[in-house]
Amino acid sequence: MKKIIVPASLAAVACLGQSAVSAAEKPNILIILADDLGYADLGFQGAKDIPTPNIDALAKSGTIFTDAHVSASVCSPSRAGLMTGIYQQRFGHEANCPPPDKGMDVKQKTLADYLKSLGYRTGVIGKWHLGDKDKFHPLKRGFDYFYGFREGGRPYFHNAKKIDKKGNPRAIEKNWEQVSFDGYLTDVFGEKAVEFLESSATAGKPFFLYLAFNAPHSPYQAKDEDLAFFAGKIKNKRRRVYAAMVYALDRAIGRVMKTLDAKKLRGNTLVFFLSDNGGPPRTGALNTPLNGSKGIDFEGGIRVPFIVSWPGHFPSGKKCAAVVSSLDIAPTCLSVAGSAPPKKLVGENLFEIVKNGKRDHSLFWRKLYFGAVRLGPWKLIEVDGYGYALYNLEKDLGESENLSKKMPEKLAQLKAIYERWRKTLVEPLWGEGGKWKRINVKRHINLIEGKPELDKIKY
Numbered sequence: 001m002k003k004i005i006v007p008a009s010l011a012a013v014a015c016l017g018q019s020a021v022s023a024a025e026k027p028n029i030l031i032i033l034a035d036d037l038g039y040a041d042l043g044f045q046g047a048k049d050i051p052t053p054n055i056d057a058l059a060k061s062g063t064i065f066t067d068a069h070v071s072a073s074v075c076s077p078s079r080a081g082l083m084t085g086i087y088q089q090r091f092g093h094e095a096n097c098p099p100p101d102k103g104m105d106v107k108q109k110t111l112a113d114y115l116k117s118l119g120y121r122t123g124v125i126g127k128w129h130l131g132d133k134d135k136f137h138p139l140k141r142g143f144d145y146f147y148g149f150r151e152g153g154r155p156y157f158h159n160a161k162k163i164d165k166k167g168n169p170r171a172i173e174k175n176w177e178q179v180s181f182d183g184y185l186t187d188v189f190g191e192k193a194v195e196f197l198e199s200s201a202t203a204g205k206p207f208f209l210y211l212a213f214n215a216p217h218s219p220y221q222a223k224d225e226d227l228a229f230f231a232g233k234i235k236n237k238r239r240r241v242y243a244a245m246v247y248a249l250d251r252a253i254g255r256v257m258k259t260l261d262a263k264k265l266r267g268n269t270l271v272f273f274l275s276d277n278g279g280p281p282r283t284g285a286l287n288t289p290l291n292g293s294k295g296i297d298f299e300g301g302i303r304v305p306f307i308v309s310w311p312g313h314f315p316s317g318k319k320c321a322a323v324v325s326s327l328d329i330a331p332t333c334l335s336v337a338g339s340a341p342p343k344k345l346v347g348e349n350l351f352e353i354v355k356n357g358k359r360d361h362s363l364f365w366r367k368l369y370f371g372a373v374r375l376g377p378w379k380l381i382e383v384d385g386y387g388y389a390l391y392n393l394e395k396d397l398g399e400s401e402n403l404s405k406k407m408p409e410k411l412a413q414l415k416a417i418y419e420r421w422r423k424t425l426v427e428p429l430w431g432e433g434g435k436w437k438r439i440n441v442k443r444h445i446n447l448i449e450g451k452p453e454l455d456k457i458k459y
């Protein structure tokens with residue numbers, strides 16, 4: 001693998017503490033998050049029917065991690081893990097969609113909190129989904145700037161009569177003020193990101209921008225011109241609309257990257273791109289060649305496209321097969337910003353992982369009634385009331401052959417690791433409606449037993 005070029009000042013930061021890197025040397029940080037994006041729905045991931053030239057160019061400029069994961073298979077807990085760098089179940093953020101009075105534990109520090117204290121200008125644009133109440137608001141969680149909505153989803157066009165009525169947590173806000181917008185929301189988030197980058201270019205301090213698009217999450221709404229682009233090219237209507245949404249996402253990311261280039265910020269900006277979870281079932285998204293989809297702990301729910309790009313500092317045009325996680329983003333950012341990551345952050349520095357070609361620790365998942373652990377090529381899935389499944393992902397990426405009976409010793413080893421980890425978790429602060437337990441448990445059992453994921457499931 002190509003040698004990683006890390007400036008001496010950055011290579012030494014973990015030992016020297018935050019004073020080792022002056023504000024002028026600290027790189028800017030941009031995290032671009034897609035929402036419910038299918039694993040196979042980008043050009044560099046093999047998509048033939050959805051052109052994504054801008055995201056493909058970003059991939060080419062950096063390292064593509066082929067075995068990358070998020071810490072949850074659904075939106076809100078995945079974002080809680082990304083923002084804190086901690087398994088979100090350790091502070092009760094295990095289920096999706098916090099009820100109106102709940103949100104991400106205010107005692108937890110966010111990546112924005114850490115970076116702000118290191119002199120960064122911090123902004124979040126897009127979907128928050130970490131609590132609706134004012135006390136959970138991004139401006140109280142380390143961000144200087146917020147343009148987006150508090151909830152988990154909303155229409156892509158302004159809707160004055162319903163969603164955009166005063167006080168609706170799905171309405172668009174600029175900082176604390178509810179605002180109107182024109183046009184298609186993915187374009188608007190791209191424009192706001194451009195504005196943030198342009199103003200950062202002369203701000204005299206490094207920036208951290210968390211650009212959390214809600215695309216291509218439901219509702220499935222695209223611009224007429226984007227739909228027209230796919231007319232006759234994609235026959236299936238669901239996939240055609242979904243493709244048009246991904247196409248708009250790619251265009252917005254293109255504008256953002258072009259702005260970094262135009263403002264000569266590209267060489268000093270560490271960029272991450274990933275999705276918050278896998279593509280959902282029956283929406284037109286494809287997770288090929290993975291098994292399963294959003295909401296469950298098969299790879300289709302938790303393995304995501306993942307790019308790290310920082311030309312001149314991170315290997316470019318490379319693929320890395322090491323197991324990585326969204327939890328690795330926070331410690332990586334803190335290290336390059338000149339601060340030794342707090343011990344409670346569970347991830348590993350991606351510079352070290354890419355240099356060594358492997359991670360040191362297991363990865364874990366848990367959502368109310370099911371969970372999983374990953375150790376090297378091995379993966380254990382546990383389903384409450386049913387039992388365990390064991391897979392070797394190196395030989396069986398599609399998780400088709402349950403080896404739990406053939407390999408009892410490996411099963412016992414992973415069970416022990418998983419149970420030790422579970423003891424570090426707290427009770428979930430909220431749960432999910434009754435039907436979801438039935439549906440998501442059944443989806444796991446169907447796949448373990450070799451049946452179609454949605455076999456005999458009534459939503």
Ligand code: CA
Binds near residue numbers: 036074075217276277
């Ligand atoms: Ca999502």
